[in-house]
Amino acid sequence: MADTDFYLAGGTALALYIGHRPSVDFDWFITRLGEPERLFQKLRAFEVDFDVQSVALETVYLAIDAVQVSFIGYNYPLLQPPRMMGEPGVRLADPDDIACMKLSAIASRGSRKDFVDLYFMINRFRSLKDYLQLYRIKYQNRDIGHLMRSLVYFGDAEAEPEIVTAKSFDWQKMKEDFERWVRDLATRMGNSIVPAE
Numbered sequence: 001m002a003d004t005d006f007y008l009a010g011g012t013a014l015a016l017y018i019g020h021r022p023s024v025d026f027d028w029f030i031t032r033l034g035e036p037e038r039l040f041q042k043l044r045a046f047e048v049d050f051d052v053q054s055v056a057l058e059t060v061y062l063a064i065d066a067v068q069v070s071f072i073g074y075n076y077p078l079l080q081p082p083r084m085m086g087e088p089g090v091r092l093a094d095p096d097d098i099a100c101m102k103l104s105a106i107a108s109r110g111s112r113k114d115f116v117d118l119y120f121m122i123n124r125f126r127s128l129k130d131y132l133q134l135y136r137i138k139y140q141n142r143d144i145g146h147l148m149r150s151l152v153y154f155g156d157a158e159a160e161p162e163i164v165t166a167k168s169f170d171w172q173k174m175k176e177d178f179e180r181w182v183r184d185l186a187t188r189m190g191n192s193i194v195p196a197e
Contacts, residue, residue, distance in 0.1 A: 004042075006030045006071070007082040009093035009101055011117050016085060017095060020120045021113075021165045025068040029093070033058045033073030079138055095121060099131045100138045107147040112157040116165065119174045128181045152182050 010027035014020065033039065036055050043050055043062075050069075053061040058073030080094035093101070102118040105111065122128050128151075132144055154175055162171070 004030075004091075007078075007091040007093050009098055011113055013092045014095070014098050014117050014121065016090075016092060018120060018124055020167050021116065021163060023113075025070070028069065028071045029074040030071070031073065031075055033060065033071060036060050039071055076138055079134055095125050096131075096134050097138070099126070100135045103131060103135045103147060103151075104139065107150045110150055110153060110157050112160040112163050115154070115157050115174065115178070116163045116169065119169075119177070120165075120167070122181075128178075129185055132185070148182050148186060152179050 006028040007030075008016075008026060009029050010025075011021070011023040012026055015023045039060060040050075040052075048064060051063045053063055053068070055061075060071045062069045062071070078093070079096045079100065082091035082093055084090070085092050099118060099121045102114050102121070105114045106118065118131075122131065126134075132147070135147070136142060136144065152175075163169075
């Protein structure tokens, strides 16, 4: 998607930065997607064969050579400009934006991959506290109580298959780390958010 306003985010973009796990779907974002037919015309102009999986407001899911590809209108400001990677140049969301998007996904429904991705980011780039501050800026959301509780609720994630990672990873240790981080932050903030049992 070079020479467009689309940028790659999600687990695949993060994997291109840090190589932490295999990821085989591509999540392309743009401020406003608009009419799906315009996107289809662009893809046809690039001679891309695709099958439409589903279309909804500001969201298109396609299969391209058996790879799942999503195009999403996402009208939230980028904290940092996308970074160019490789030739002819793929625009990748900055890790700060990816982390905030992972936090938003966890607040909605925490999938296993979202927890794993965020955990690797916290251990590689910034603290959870820093990411929560960036989340407030990106989404203009001062109330993070629900998000804090979501960060220690693993029920939905544990119903999913385990994630293969390219680097050393222990799910139980990750859970304990999130519980400790949230407990420490809640104590500092004067909240009584306690990890779910």
